[in-house]
Amino acid sequence: MKNQTENKTPNLGQLELEIEERLQQILYRDEEVEISIPADLNLGGYFDNCALIITDRRIISFDPSHMDGVFKVLIEEVEAVSIRRMYGNGIFEVTIQGEKIELNRYTQTLSAPFKDACDYMMGKLQGAEDIHFHTESEKPNRCPKCGRVLPRRTGVCPNCVDKKGVLIRLMGYVKPYLGITIAGIICSIAVAIINLVPPYLTKTLVDEVVYTKDLQFLKNIILWLFAVYVAQATFGGLRIYLLRYLSSHIVFDIRQEAFKKAQYLTVAYYDKRSTGSIMSRINSDTRQLQGFIIQATQEMLVQIITLIGIAVIMFSMHWQLAALTLCPVPIIIFISRKFAHKIHPIYHRVWRRRSKMNEVLSESVPGVRVIKAFTGEDRAIDEYKARGEDLLNEQLRVARMNSKFNPAVSFLVAMGGLLIWGLGGYWVITQTGNLTLGTLVAFIGYMAQFYGPVAFLARMNDAVQQAATSAERVFEIIDAVPESNIDDGIILEDVEGELEFQNVSFYYDKGQNVLKDINLNIKPGETIGLVGETGSGKSTIANLLIGYYTPTEGKILLDGIDIADINIRSLREHMGIVLQEPFLFRDTIENNIAYGKPSVSVEEVIEAAKVANAHNFITRFPDGYDTHLGERGIGLSGGERQRISIARAVIKDPEIFILDEATSAVDTQTEKLIQEAINRLIENRTTVIIAHRLSTLSKADRIVVLDDGRIVEIGTHDELMEKRGKFYHMIKMQADMGTDILKVG
Amino acid sequence: MDYVNNECIVGDGSAGGDVMTEMNFLDGQNIYIRPYGKDNLGLYRQRCCSCGGKRIGKKIGLKRLFPMTKPFSYIQIVDEANKEIGILKDTSSVDYKSQMYIREYLDEFYFIPKIQEIHDIQEEYRISRWDVTTDKGRCAFEVLSRTTDIHVLEEGKVIVRDADNNRYEIPDYRKLPRRSRRLLENEI
Known part of the structure; x- marks a missing residue:
């Protein structure tokens, strides 16, 4: 049967049964459904179950606004199809006899399939052959396996990838320290067993020594107790050290792995995350894990052994009294579990509030100059205070809950004690319960130890939850999809430097193409100037070249090889980039220049500084090349920072250079110095200069003019001036403003 | 955009160009909004002495400048080419019918379920x-x-x-x- 939707139709979600049935009634016998998309809104703008069906001959729309709830039109009658994109929703329209008719409305969730359906239909109307409906392969935020929405940051489906469970995985980090772990466990078992001895010896002391008045026995018992306490202290101390050693090492490993992974994450990952949040994951969450590892690996073991040991001893000593001791246990477990359930979301909130507070901190400290310049100190203080108060309130909530829980448990334990003293005392005094005073005293001793593990184990779930939350956050970084081709891909050896853009399109947000169908060939050694208004896509071209992002369509070839196939490190080794906002590390000028090639000689550093016109100002500093730069190069002017970054690029000696508006923020004199440096730098190298000031293009062989993500003009300066197009007008505008007198050679 | 240059509407029309440097707030008392054709809205000038009671309509679009915090204030009015004609500070400053059309338009355009x-x-x-x-x-x-x-x-x-x-x-x-x-x- 051709007229069924389940086989060939792209599966974009299930059509409502009612619609499905109506569709089957409407379809001709040999009519083939090509696309069926459920629409989640009706044309009135309410959530509803509607649908758009495209068959080999008709467009059929189901919506209550249509007469009888359905609209059918033959494709040959349709003049055009279009999408009216609005905020958070869109409308699919067809034009019939010059009139636009709204067919279906949908939320942002379905914008991609409707857009693709529109493209598909337009292709069909224009008589294009070989048209495909390709939304199925382009549903980026759903797991193709299970259909769950994918986390924005990782892009990895947690249901399909991480079957092991986050805690088991966490325990995997214990493996390299198996010896230490076993030693720690032995110590823990020893401590747990030793803890059981003193009450038993106390029983003997009361029942046998006090009654028999045997001094030798007393001496022996005291010596035994002394030995027990020595062993307790020794094993206890050793256990604490081993625990610390183990947890510190594990956390060190996790932290290193997370940091290492963070270095290889895509730029897109950082675009979507705040610095504070990433820092919090690597710092605070790993610290949280340290506490959990201590608890989970050995503390839990001690508590379990203690619990079982005491239970066995107590029941063997006096089962009736032991049974009595167990009375408060269910209540303690119930309260503990209830407490854990309640406190869990609050812990989450504490984490979020802390993260928000850290964000204020991580923004206000680096931005202190801006804050001061705009006298925003009070606002910064108020904001930090507000965030701090939010955190404080949540922490107080935790404290309030703890203040109820802990005394409640203590009260129950005390009640258990009272019960034992009361009944046990009665049995001892009346000698009716087959209970000695020593056994009673020992019981009280064991009981004090017994409820601790009960409460601990009941609350273990809470600790597990907290640790799982932290572990998940850390693993999110570790599991995030790294840049492609970090370890594989083609390793470049001799690079000529020919670059070719083949039908390159790119978007940061789907549906909003920043680059549209870019075709450009750059010959080896050629200098290309990219000009265009802000937002025209100039910097995006640089971002694609350096491999920060990959084209969403088309490809970029370097010496005929698709850069998507090239090892990303190898690609970047052959590329140098000077950014508009140079980033300098908190290090010496020498190390900043040598950053790209740490093994470089001092002579090369100085030579690079000279090429970059940086040597003169560096030598004016008392500490010369040893001058330690503050955060982000504070202490240097914008032009000085720029020249250091150029020197850094010189050291790298790449075949391809990208200069992103390198002189946009400096005065004319400094610009001249930088320009000189750039001219020396780009000689015989393939260079892409992104220019705002058109004077930067004095050495460009060709100029590419971008407008709204498309190349609108390309040619030499003279050709473009002659053409009197966009470039000509830009030159005119800058000349009118008196900023530049252009001499392009 | 002749009606922008008209005395009835604040602004000199520069807002329609590429560089928008002037605040071009529209005086709600001087304008009104009515349908323009079947599916569009038009901006009209109130009759006044200098324009001799002539009405000028134009196909327009409306955009919220603060869709989350001020959904019915600071409404940008754009022409067909998406260039700004002006900003309506407060929708309540125009006549009741215009308010209805503005609300209807914005409610359809902005889908933010409450x-x-x-x-x-x-x-x-x-x-x-x-x-x-x-x-x-x-x-x-x-x-x-x-x-x-x-x-x-x-x-x-x-x-x-x-x-x-x-x-x-x-x-x-x-x-x-x-x-x-x-x-x-x-x-x-």
């Missing part, structure tokens, strides 16, 4: 799935991150962004039913 009740919030793999009733009907959606997708604004207003970039609004979460509020409080 959450009235939260039935359930289930979390799986730190992605929360919300089941809610909105002023546009009942729906379910996923929220990926509490930190970046849920914003509490002033006076209890909450903006929620789902995994597909749809926005939902809670006008004042303090006025939600008790259970809804409790569920929400775990998320914010």
